[in-house]
Amino acid sequence: MCLAVPGRVLSISEVDGTLMAQVDFGGIRKDVCLEYVPDVASGEYVIVHVGFAIQRLDEASAIETLANFERLGILDQEFGDQTGAER
Amino acid sequence: MKYLDEFSDPELARKLVDQIHAVTTRPWAMMEVCGGQTHSIIRHGIDQLLPAGVEMIHGPGCPVCVTPLEIIDKALAIAARPGVIFCSFGDMLRVPGSSRDLFAVKSAGGDVRVVYSPLDALKIARENPDRQVVFFGIGFETTAPANAMTVYQARRFGVANFSLLVSHVLVPPAIAAIMESPRCRVQAFLAAGHVCSVMGTAEYPPLAEKYGVPIVVTGFEPLDILEGIRQTVVQLESGRHELQNAYPRAVRAEGNLAAMAMLRDVFEVTDRTWRGIGMIPRSGWRLSERYRDFDAELRFDVADLHTEESALCRSGEVLQGLLKPNECAAFGKQCTPRNPLGATMVSSEGACAAYYAYRRLDLVQIS
Amino acid sequence: MTDLDFENWTCPVPLRDTPTVVMGHGGGGAMSGELVEHLFLPGFGAAGATTDLGDCAVLPAGGGRIAFSTDSYVVKPMFFPGGSIGDLAVNGTVNDLAMGGATPLYLSAAFILQEGTALADIARIAEAMGAAARAAGVRLVTGDTKVVDNGSGDGVYITTSGIGLVADGVDIGPRRAVAGDTVLISGDIGVHGVAVMSCREGLEFGTAVSSDTAPLHGLVAAMLATGADVHVLRDPTRGGVAASLNEIARSSGIGVDLVERDLPIPPGVADACSLLGLDPLQVANEGKLLAFVPAEQAGEVLAAMRAHPYGAGARRIGTCVSEHPGMVVARTALGGTRVVTMPIGEQLPRIC
Numbered sequence: 001m002c003l004a005v006p007g008r009v010l011s012i013s014e015v016d017g018t019l020m021a022q023v024d025f026g027g028i029r030k031d032v033c034l035e036y037v038p039d040v041a042s043g044e045y046v047i048v049h050v051g052f053a054i055q056r057l058d059e060a061s062a063i064e065t066l067a068n069f070e071r072l073g074i075l076d077q078e079f080g081d082q083t084g085a086e087r
Numbered sequence: 088m089k090y091l092d093e094f095s096d097p098e099l100a101r102k103l104v105d106q107i108h109a110v111t112t113r114p115w116a117m118m119e120v121c122g123g124q125t126h127s128i129i130r131h132g133i134d135q136l137l138p139a140g141v142e143m144i145h146g147p148g149c150p151v152c153v154t155p156l157e158i159i160d161k162a163l164a165i166a167a168r169p170g171v172i173f174c175s176f177g178d179m180l181r182v183p184g185s186s187r188d189l190f191a192v193k194s195a196g197g198d199v200r201v202v203y204s205p206l207d208a209l210k211i212a213r214e215n216p217d218r219q220v221v222f223f224g225i226g227f228e229t230t231a232p233a234n235a236m237t238v239y240q241a242r243r244f245g246v247a248n249f250s251l252l253v254s255h256v257l258v259p260p261a262i263a264a265i266m267e268s269p270r271c272r273v274q275a276f277l278a279a280g281h282v283c284s285v286m287g288t289a290e291y292p293p294l295a296e297k298y299g300v301p302i303v304v305t306g307f308e309p310l311d312i313l314e315g316i317r318q319t320v321v322q323l324e325s326g327r328h329e330l331q332n333a334y335p336r337a338v339r340a341e342g343n344l345a346a347m348a349m350l351r352d353v354f355e356v357t358d359r360t361w362r363g364i365g366m367i368p369r370s371g372w373r374l375s376e377r378y379r380d381f382d383a384e385l386r387f388d389v390a391d392l393h394t395e396e397s398a399l400c401r402s403g404e405v406l407q408g409l410l411k412p413n414e415c416a417a418f419g420k421q422c423t424p425r426n427p428l429g430a431t432m433v434s435s436e437g438a439c440a441a442y443y444a445y446r447r448l449d450l451v452q453i454s
Numbered sequence: 455m456t457d458l459d460f461e462n463w464t465c466p467v468p469l470r471d472t473p474t475v476v477m478g479h480g481g482g483g484a485m486s487g488e489l490v491e492h493l494f495l496p497g498f499g500a501a502g503a504t505t506d507l508g509d510c511a512v513l514p515a516g517g518g519r520i521a522f523s524t525d526s527y528v529v530k531p532m533f534f535p536g537g538s539i540g541d542l543a544v545n546g547t548v549n550d551l552a553m554g555g556a557t558p559l560y561l562s563a564a565f566i567l568q569e570g571t572a573l574a575d576i577a578r579i580a581e582a583m584g585a586a587a588r589a590a591g592v593r594l595v596t597g598d599t600k601v602v603d604n605g606s607g608d609g610v611y612i613t614t615s616g617i618g619l620v621a622d623g624v625d626i627g628p629r630r631a632v633a634g635d636t637v638l639i640s641g642d643i644g645v646h647g648v649a650v651m652s653c654r655e656g657l658e659f660g661t662a663v664s665s666d667t668a669p670l671h672g673l674v675a676a677m678l679a680t681g682a683d684v685h686v687l688r689d690p691t692r693g694g695v696a697a698s699l700n701e702i703a704r705s706s707g708i709g710v711d712l713v714e715r716d717l718p719i720p721p722g723v724a725d726a727c728s729l730l731g732l733d734p735l736q737v738a739n740e741g742k743l744l745a746f747v748p749a750e751q752a753g754e755v756l757a758a759m760r761a762h763p764y765g766a767g768a769r770r771i772g773t774c775v776s777e778h779p780g781m782v783v784a785r786t787a788l789g790g791t792r793v794v795t796m797p798i799g800e801q802l803p804r805i806c
Contacts, residue, residue, distance in 0.1 A: 002121060002123050002227065002229035002230070002279060002280070002281030002282060002307075002805070002806070003123055003307075003731045003804060003805055003806060004229065004281045004284070004337075005088060005091060005728050005729055006088065006089065006090040006091055006337075007088075008089070016244070017243075018240065025088050025725050025728070025729055026088040026089060026721055026722075026724075026725040027661060027662055027663075027721060027722050027725055028659050028660065028661050028722065028725045028726050028729055029659060029660030029661070030659045030660070030729070033204075033206060033233075033236060035236060035345065036232055036236075036343055036345045036346045036349075037343070037345070038345065045089075045090060047281070047284055047337050049229055049230065049233065049281060049805070050176070050203060050204045050205065050230060050233045050805055051203060051204025051205075051206055051207070051233065052204070052232060052233045052236065054229065054232060054281065054284050054285055054343060054346065055284040055285070055337055055338070055339075055343055057090055057336055057337060058335065058336045058337075059090070059336075061335045061336040062090050062093075062336040065314075065335065065336060066093055066094075066099070066310075069096075069099040069102060069103060069310060069314070070099065070102075072099075072102045072103065072106050073102050073105060073106060073109075088721075088724070088725045088728055091728060092724075095787065097715075097787045097788055097789070100787075100788045101789075122806045123806055126806070129792065130786070130792055131786045131787070131788050131790055131792070132786045132788060132789070132790015132791050132792055133788065133790060134790075135790040135791065136788060136789065136790055149806055150806065151806060174656075176803075176804070176805045177731075177802030177803045177804050177805075178802070178804045178805055178806055180802060181802075190476045190477060190478060191474075191476060193476070193477065194474045194475060194476040194477070195474065200655075200656060201656055201657075201802060201803065202656040202657075203656060203657050203730070203803060207656050226805065230805060309788055
């Protein structure tokens, strides 16, 4: 249900009293309504669904999540498989 | 695309798959609620990589699939009216009503237009003041804020020729309905990540507690889905049933307060019939009293419509995870994406269409 | 579990569901194919084509063989990044001939102009056609013009037909693929479709992606000059690589195995598809071709392609197999498999 993708806010402006932003999706540019994430700054990332930013993307969290994936299995290798499960 | 592509990394996927295998000791059945997640699972072949006993049951999280037949028929009736410009997301154009779809209406002369955002429909309304412009406002909680803002703007700028045909559905009541079903086999849920981006996670711990099911908020890219599955299996194996957030980069516990405030203003809860499932109490949103004059159902006289679902179609059972698409007698025969009998075959997220499109080839070995 | 019948996926009476023409019939997918197979060809009867329809018809004439092709161009908007309907009208038909292994010579151009269209726009289109024809080394030798009532706004519809010569010994057609053949693509996919979508009403987005329209007969000549036995050539226009591979798999009675990570999808296309929920394999291409060649000759054909300006990004993307005949299967980056389906009708952006 919810095809939403992360994009970087390039510029912010008011159009007809509505907060809008030009958002960059790796080269694709689209105008996005920022009313629901009004405190986001230029250069930050937002999650965009049907032309609306619905949440700020937490970059630190994204990086940490990927780092966790990298670390997966390392403890198991050092200390052996904790659950005793058969692979 | 940054913060998207990294979450498809095949090496990291391999690690996650290995971890899932390492922690699984028993068979488990979990449901991914969101149609976007179903699509991703089948498109990347994720279910093929899981341990044999871990089963993904596909849930009713496809707003296209569950939009009530009656609303589709109302949409078709409105779109066929002369002078109406009917705007919709692309997904809805091929959904069959009782006898035809929006493409057929377009072919017969209706002005049906695909838009990316509901704001595009408002723009069309302002550019065509002598026409009635209707936007088909379907979706889960993720899409509701966009539709809400559009109606809010319509009121603010006095765009009187704009109206919204609303059919929003809500996830938590659906989870409850599924768990109440006597044949339910679901032991855990992957909650819809972007729904939670908007609504936060507060509604889920009571459900986890009441039904004794782990609920893990999950994203949509391959690594996100695998991580959601991994966290779910870990909980199941240790007998826990809690809410966990496996998509923290896009989901906060409190959700999006600004969006939720707008939703409270523009919509109110209502009973909603889910196509193929039946009436789930308080599982939908309709326009609130303040915005009722923008309600297309009231503006156009479409109250008396006879709706009839195909007797062969077992979408409902598929949507509740009680039937796999290939177990339905009509699958691939009378019912194909080309001639869909029910919504699960139409939508690219629908389980039947996903199975048909990406159907498992267990025989094929690609070296 | 019911037995799945892989042979009979689609309805045996395909046209019964819509009594009128719908947009999907023009999408280049299954619906377009059905219109030809179940309406036009039966209507033409004995006077119609008797062999499998490829991009062009190769026919005996005066001791040699001519290739003959026609195509209509209805793209909206008429002007898009990288070109116009004029470029497509020339290059598209030149390419249809090239896909039959022919040297294109002459084109006709018939115009249906909607009343109210700006003459300046038509002049631009004509200039584009002239430039494209010169670049391709063909001449526009005959044509026609009609005007129709101002219907759905301004517009130009162009039909070009082309003739070319096919040398002795060249036998290229959709039925010739065999198990073991290597599938090659001449460069990045999805480019043209994304360029056009980026300026379509309701979907507009800013992008650097620019149409890849180009004449390919020079590239084909370079490939044939290696002496390799090229089995099939196809330019994957409407319906994308997915449609072309499915059609060829069905015509030849073989299966096609693709490796997803070998597909050359440029970031601009991948991102646009992520944004709109589209599959790059179903997005239209213009100046690109697919080639099916015997495995042992793939290396030399690839080298010849890469040495040509329109084949610089050429790659191996798959193999023909005897399993799952008529179906195209891709190995995903994660190691799973998925079937690449024949697109049904119009490609639509999705929210789900």
